[in-house]
Amino acid sequence: MNLSKDFTLEEFVRSDTAKRLGIDNTPTELAVAYLILLCHFLLQPVRNHIGKPVRVTSGYRCPKLNAAVSGVSTSQHTEGKAADITVPGMPACDLFDRIITMKEIEFDQIILYKTFVHISFNLGKNRKQILYSKEVSGK
Numbered sequence: 001m002n003l004s005k006d007f008t009l010e011e012f013v014r015s016d017t018a019k020r021l022g023i024d025n026t027p028t029e030l031a032v033a034y035l036i037l038l039c040h041f042l043l044q045p046v047r048n049h050i051g052k053p054v055r056v057t058s059g060y061r062c063p064k065l066n067a068a069v070s071g072v073s074t075s076q077h078t079e080g081k082a083a084d085i086t087v088p089g090m091p092a093c094d095l096f097d098r099i100i101t102m103k104e105i106e107f108d109q110i111i112l113y114k115t116f117v118h119i120s121f122n123l124g125k126n127r128k129q130i131l132y133s134k135e136v137s138g139k
Contacts, residue, residue: 001032004039006047012059012083017068027060031080035060038081038121045105046119050087050098057116058084081108082120092116093136100130112136 001009009027012035018025027035047054061069061077076082087095096112099105099119108126111118113133 003032003036004044006053007039007043007056009035011056012080014056015058015061015065018062018065021065021068023062023065023068025060025062025065027062027080031060031078034080034121034123037123038083042105042107042119042121043083043085045102046085046099049102049104050090050095052087052090055086055088056083057086076108076120076122081122082118084113084116084118086116 003009003012009032013025013027015023015025017023043054058069058077060080061071061075063078066073066075066078071077085095086092092112092115096110096117099107099110099117106121106126107128108120108122109118109129109131111131111133114135
């Protein structure tokens with residue numbers, strides 16, 4: 001199922017952990033709707049702006065999978081509102097910098113990790129939080 005021009009549902013539900021543990025990571029209809037919004041308002045514009053493929057390293061996580069990967073219980077991944085992304089050949093810090101300077105998008109949170117960027121979207125109200133993980137900030 002295509003969520004946008006360059007993103008499919010399959011890449012958002014793919015999980016080695018789910019496969020290894022036998023967890024069904026099928027999203028709810030509401031989560032799929034949020035994934036479509038995430039792609040439409042954030043990920044596809046980022047892909048278009050950068051001009052290179054954006055890889056989803058962690059997308060939707062059902063609550064059981066989220067717990068298995070030690071995700072926080074309030075993770076937006078469990079609602080289909082967040083994705084961890086990379087661009088092959090581009091350092092995460094460069095991807096992060098490119099995204100936060102894009103005036104045409106609104107995000108809820110963007111967090112820089114050492115090897116990826118976490119980005120989320122809320123329909124209606126986005127907090128526009130720019131954050132740095134402990135591994136990057138040293139705090």
